[in-house]
Amino acid sequence: MAGKNIVVQGAQWGDEGKGKIVDLLTEEASLIVRFQGGNNAGHTLVVGGKKTVLHLIPSGILHPGKKCLIGNGVVLDPEVFIREIDTLAASGIDVSPGRLVVSKKTHIIMPYHKLLDAARESAMAEGKIGTTGRGIGPCYEDKMARIGIRAGDLADPGLLRRKIENALTEKNALFVHLYGLAPLDGQKIFQDMAACVARVVPYLGDVAADIQAANEKGQSVLFEGAQGTHLDIDHGTYPFVTSSNTVAGNAAAGTGCAPSKLDRIVAVIKAYATRVGSGPFPTELGCATGEKLQLNGAEFGATTGRKRRCGWLDMVALREAARLNGPTDIALTKLDVLTGLPEIKLCTGYLYQGQTLDYPPQEENGMAGVTPVYESMPGWSEDISQVTTWQALPQAAKEYIRRIEADLKVKVSLVSVGADRKQTIFVN
Ligand code: GDP
Ligand code: IMO
Ligand code: MG
DSSP states (O other): OOOSEEEEEESSSSOSSHHHHHHHHGGGOSEEEEOSBOTTOOEEEEETTEEEEESSSOTTTTSTTOEEEEOTTBEEOHHHHHHHHHHHHHTTOOOOBTTEEEETTOEEOOHHHHHHHHHHHHHOSSOOOOOOSSSHHHHHHHHHTTOOOBGGGGGOHHHHHHHHHHHHHHHHHIIIIITOOOOOOHHHHHHHHHHHHHHHGGGEEOHHHHHHHHHHTTOOEEEEOOSOGGGOTTTSSTTSSOSSOOSTTHHHHTTTOOGGGOOEEEEEEESSEEEOSSSOOTTBOOSHHHHHHHHHTTOBOTTTOOBOEEEOEEHHHHHHHHHHHOOSEEEEEOGGGGTTOSEEEEEEEEEETTEEESSOOOSTTGGGGOEEEEEEEEOOOSOOTTOOSSTTSOHHHHHHHHHHHHHHTOOEEEEEOSSBTTSEEEOO
16 A cells, blocks of 8 residues: 555444554554544554554554654543553553654543533433543534633643633533533642643644654655544434544544645445444344354444444445545455355445435435345355465455445455454455
8 A cells, every 4th residue: 555645544433443454554654643533432453462452542553663643633531641651651662752742732631521421421311322421522512612622731731720710611500500410620620630731741742743744754644543434523424423524534634734645545444334322323233143243243342342233234335435535445354254154245225215325315314214225145154364365265255355346446455354463465
């Protein structure tokens, strides 16, 4: 996948295996940058049997010498950031300031964001979003309302205190009068944060300038997406979405890299579909096959531990992902999980209000009203988890991959057949 700047993003509902792909592609890059989301993400890397789950720190961190950046589009919980740093440092990984940089424009998740996230979800009788409860939505709300606290503010105690008090004017009205909770004390929040703040400040930097400098030296930058296309705040299954733009275009706005500098877009596609939390999921399987995928794929959320809902690959949803992200390459993951199924189905159209659709309906909750149209393909029974070449894949697996490529008109450049870094087939 030659190209200077590469965006890796999820084409489905998250958990496609982006972490593993970013770790693999880090080999060729100098900088790895997160551009949106926060610690709602859970990106799993397995190297030589050792598992690392990252929520905030870019998935390039296991490669010595590569610089990891957190862009302005991210929302950062300082406590989680410090905890993640300490865990990595304990395994001997260099997480020193300079190797790891946080943009001064990154918004900070505050205790009142987490409280609001939880209060809202528990107050909702129906229509719960099933958020990760990490305060992601409320933090992005404050950013848009122009009352957010940015990482750069942490270096100015007077400003930080004023901003906390200012934000609490509204938040406490909600906590007390709407949710029946005790008001929060701004002074206490400020004091409780002090230790964390002192540790985050040395990491502050200028991410856009670092990207520019790397490119001027001819170095590559890898942009690590979180969540997935159908969780995008604009293009996803609104309102059952996350609160950021997860599509590839946000790699530019979320870091300060010019869009014309993005050379390749890698769409990460899981060989079947999963979703955690609420919201429409047309190909969801409520039967034994769904349970088999859940079990064989070890489909438990890397952040909340919730069981992931499982279903067949949805080409309609993927066509929309291809339209929105314009991938140059596909990384197809978890193909090994389909091994042993006598028949594999793909959803190739949606029946909706008397018509067959090639793309999802665009109205709110449209996806909840569709009936999937399936095509069936033969499965394979050979263990493929140790296969490292295209030639060694069973014919039925090759045909499944070719079917996906033909539909999306994008080549599959990488196939993942197991969680470990080594369990990978580079096609061509
Ligand atoms: P992400 O959020 O997109 O980075 O994905 P997650 O880490 O949340 O979920 C993917 C899960 O599948 C993790 O447990 C990975 O270790 C695992 N995984 C990744 N690729 C493969 C694969 O090809 N086969 C199998 N069996 N597991 C994989
Ligand atoms: P990665 O990066 C899967 C889901 C939540 C919920 C919705 C909104 O690991 O793929 P939020 O806390 O963001 O307000 O929750 O989005 N969600 C994810 N699902 N993978 C993720 O990240 C997710 N991040 C958020 O389950 O349905
Ligand atoms: Mg995940």
